[in-house]
Amino acid sequence: MDRRTYLRSVTAVTGVTATAATAGCLGALGSSGAEGTVLGPPERDLSEAAHPSYGDEMPNFTVPDPLTGEEITVADYEGERAVLWTSFYTHCPDGVCPALILRLRRAQAAAAEGEYGDELSLLPLTFDPERDTAEVLREYAGQQGVDLDAGNWHFLRPESYEAGQSLMEENFGLVIEKTEADQYENLEYRFPHYGLILLANKQGIVERAYPRGPQTDIESLVDDVERVVTA
Structure with a gap:
């Protein structure tokens, strides 16, 4: 089955990737x-997860980067x-999304140090475009220590919440839905977290899927990225 054409996930739990037994391994x-x-x-x-995994094709999609004005096509x-790649939102109240961004940022820093930054693209995608405007994303980049001047980091922002929903479900098998926020969070709404990070090689093949991205060992992830990029 080509996961680009039809993917479904069954349940989202904070910090855990939803899986379904309907998607077989393509590799x-x-x-x-x-x-x-x-x-x-x-x-x-x-290989039984709803999301792409080892040996699968990286999903292809086109999403704007509001900070550069570019249309990014994977x-x-x-x-x-x-x-x-990962997905996130800046209003994340419990540290899951900052942990995901930290891992991409550490990979970016290692690539700069190893002088292979121009062979790696970091593509965090927000599924909350209503609140994650260009201004908000730029401020968030500063808070998280992202190097926007490196030219290899692109915050991807779908045109609408509905467009982001469709993109996430059809390409990654992840169902995105708003839920009411707890009163103490001082938020209008929030989202369940999948915590998925994907690493694809230069041929567009997924090398690693990290379903528990916020708990993924940073050094192991950085080592995987370096081996894939410099092979």
Whole structure:
């Protein structure tokens, strides 16, 4: 099954990726790894997850970067750059999204130090475009220590909440829905967290899916990124 055409997730729990048994693995696993990959098979087999995983094609989509004014198309990076992707929102009240952004930021810093930053694109996508305006995203970048001047970081912002919903469900199998915020949070609404990070190589093949992104060991993730980019 091509996960780009139809993906569904069943349940979202804070910090946990929803999975479904309907999506099979597109890659052929073996001792030397799936076809087209740099890394060997992961310790945890996620081939039954609703989201793309090891050996699958990275979903292709086009979303604006409001800070640069560019339309970012994932497929345009194929042959030139690896991609590190996650989804988030700046009003996240419990630290999950900052933890995701931290891991992308550390990968960005390591790429700059290793001088392979121009071979990596970091693509965090907000599913709350109503509140995550260009101004808010720029301020958030400063708060999180993101280097926007490096030229490899793109905050992706769908045109509308509904567009973001469709993009997340159809491409990543993740159902995004607003829920009422607890009164003490001083928020109008919030979202469940999936915490998914995807790493795809320069050929557009997923090398790693990190379903518990906020708990993923940073050094291991940075090492995976370096191995994939510099292979």
